Amino acid sequence: VKQRIVELLRSRNRFAIFSHVDPDGDALGSALGLSALLEAMGKRTEVFVPGPIPRIYRFLPGAPDIHTQAQARSIEGDAMIVLDATSLSRIGPFEELISREACLVNIDHHSDNTRFGDMHWVEPEACATALLIVELAREGGFEIPRSAAACLYVGILTDTGRFTFSNTGARALETAAKLVDLGADPHELATKVYARASAASTLLLGRVLATLELHEEGRIACLHATNGMMLETGTLPEDADGFSTFARSIEGVKVGIFFREAPDGAIKVSFRSNEGVEIDGVAGQFGGGGHPRASGARVSGPIEEAKENVLRAVAEHLRSTAL
Ligand SMILES: [Mn+2]
Secondary structure, eight states: OOHHHHHHHHHHHEEEOOOOOSOHHHHHHHHHEEEEEEHHOEEEEEEOOOOOGGGTTTTTTTGGOOBBHHHSSBBSEEEEEEEEEESGGGGGHHHHHHHHSSEEEEEETTTTTOSSSSHHHHTTTSSSSSHHHHHHHHHHHHHOOHHHHHHHHHHHHHTTTTTSSSSSSSSHHHHHHHHHHOOOOOOHHHHHHHHHOOHHHHHHHHHHHHTTTEETTEEEEEEEOOOHHHHTTOOOOGGTTTTHHHHTTTTSSSSSEEEETTTTTTTEEEEEOOOTTOHHHHHTTOOOOTTTEEEEEOSSSSSHHHHEEEEEEEEHHHHTTTT
């Protein structure tokens, strides 16, 4: 299928590229990277990602041109390419607008991908969708311009947790090195993504860390952020992106959970697990999903009730895996 996608990229001229709601570095990096790559081949592209685009990613080449809101028109093109999205509904309002005549291509690395589309390339072993884009370019002999290299590097950097998650291997590092050869600057990009926290978000982190609770003899760690905390610190939900890592990074913890209240009162739950525990099944019990060791779900509030229900399910899961 990789070869067929390469052929499609080579032969068609107008592409609409989509990625998922609540976009992360891989959603944006893979979409903008593919767009820059195709534009360098003389093709026309448009990128559609349901907004808002987190502040830390707005520096990415092409980010200002992303369509973040659905317009009252259908989306035309020779091919519709959906990246990093487990199902078509993840592209939000754009799902209704995509041209039904165009070839629908699904490129992703989530194991629970629904395999939608006329062509699908789903590779759960890949650390990031951005890595698959690099491999498509390699397969087709397409040149990766510097702007695309930067976007694709950020996709790999963020989906591997700065090259620390269990999906970090030779393939991820070799691909990243190739992107560095093509002009991606590791220090500059890491600084832009990780070292531009606002004072407000650092204050929020302090408040969130103070909510730490340990359960099941220290095998589960929980953190939470309420709308009240965000109001008091003047932060947005996106300012808490990545806080789940702090729950997982405690010695002895098998599962770290981060609960974040959304403006509408729903609770976004992020699950992170350590060696030997797969947590996506528990996220699935709550209608979510993701990767074996990093997944998420949205549950209804209030936050105390959400915590109780989720904790019970995670504790049961840990007992059943006899850890
Ligand atoms: Mn991804």
